[in-house]
Amino acid sequence: MKTETIQITPEILALIAEIDEFKGAWRALGTLAPERLNALRRIATIESIGSSTRIEGSKLTDHEVEHLLADLDIKRFSSRDEQEVVGYAEVMETILHAWADIPITENHIRQLHRDLLRHSEKDERHRGDYKSVRNDVAAFDASGRMIGIVFETASPFDTPRRMQELLAWLTEARELARLHPLLTIAVFIVAFLAIHPFQDGNGRLSRVLTTLLMLQAGYAWVPYSSLENVIETSKEAYYLALHQTQGTLRSDSPDWQPWLVFFLRAVQQQKRRLAAKVEREKNAVAVLPELAVKILDYVRDHGRVTTRDMVREVGASPNTLKTLFASLVQKGLLVRHGGGRSTWYSLP
Known part of the structure; x- marks a missing residue:
């Protein structure tokens, strides 16, 4: 991974500084009553599940997601959207409660993928397995007809090797701390999506892994505000930044800037939304x-x-x-x- 070509611009430095300042202030900001913090986390979790699945084509609103998750005694789900929502919800629950005990290894990533697609009938044959046929990112016209390939992902043959290389890079980057943790997470996610290791579910899994990596890097406030919702509201910019960086990753001079700036701005927005919510909660309690x-x-x-x-x-x-x-x-x-x-x- 040629991360030596990363340019730490003044904007990137300012974004990291603002996010890390909030990381340090969270203990003071997080002094709300436990039930209010729980309410904030529940709202953020519903938003994350709804947004992450809608980014991939689901039609369920946050209200429908909340209603579905309130009645999980159902054994069969009537639509693919419901199957994907419940799978995402269960994996998020695992991440939020056990993030400190989940190492980022191939086996654990495969297990998270298997759990993510647990209820998805169409994905039954390849849950937890790397792809067996190409899954290049394609563009479609208004009628649903494919009009071209936007980005060529790793071939099925190359996928295992590239995943091993990516995870070895992540382990070394975290141990040596040559990059700021936020940059390490951003690089890992864009490279993971460039490989697209699984037949389906890569986008959803990348957002699960982002939350896991952020928690492991000490950003304890992350579960209380939805990054997925920020991405959903800026989906065109999200795909553009991915495309601009991913198209250069196999070159001698990868252009990391488009994705790094998008990612850090999205986390900044996630942080600002939470700060505003906490302030409103404090003001509401103060005037009681x-x-x-x-x-x-x-x-x-x-x-x-x-x-x-x-x-x-x-x-x-x-x-x-x-x-x-x-x-x-x-x-x-x-x-x-x-x-x-x-x-x-x-x-x-």
């Missing part, structure tokens, strides 16, 4: 009346709360409490259950 804070403290201690509980605890009137409970539900700080006299509330 004292009685609302007492309600939230009570439900944290007891797991649930009713109007009668708070009448007994603080002596407030039922009408005042009813209005306050409705406000806390609207702000997303409580969830309402039941109705009438059986109404009770819990944390999100």
Whole structure:
């Protein structure tokens, strides 16, 4: 991998500095109540799953994704979109809970691919296996007819060797730390997509691996904001940057700039979105009346709360409490259950 041709421009330096400053500040920013952090992570996870699968052609909205994942007792999924969403969700769950214990090896990448396509019936024969036929990136017209090859990926014959070389490079780059971790991650992802090692699912897997590598590099805030959603909203720029860099990777002077700048700008946007959300959450909590804070403290201690509980605890009137409970539900700080006299509330 000819990374010696990477030029560290002032823009790249500024982007890395801004992202790393947030990395250091996350402990202070992440002092929200656990239930609010959990809510932020759940929203980001839904966005990531929805966006990453839509980038590859899925039609499911975030609301449909959330509804589907809330009812996973279903044993069979009615469409390819649903199969891909559930597979992506399960792999993301694995990454978020076990990222520290997943080494980046061929076997583990194959296992992640197998899990990613676990529910995809059309991919049953090649889950976890490198491609057996070419899968060059093609362009299609409005009618769906292929009009040409945009990018030639690695041949099936070359794929195992190139994956071994890429993973050896990653191991050495992380051990020697010659590149900043963000640049190492960006180089790995663009090279992985240039190889396109699996018959299908490479784009989705690349975004899973990005999250895994970011967490392992110490960017603990990543699960609370969706990089996939940033990419979806700038999909044309995403493909253009990939194409511009990938077309030079086998040359003597690879042009890393288009992809590195896109990747760092996307992470910057991911970070800024999270910072804005955290600030809104803090402001919302800061203006809560004292009685609302007492309600939230009570439900944290007891797991649930009713109007009668708070009448007994603080002596407030039922009408005042009813209005306050409705406000806390609207702000997303409580969830309402039941109705009438059986109404009770819990944390999100």
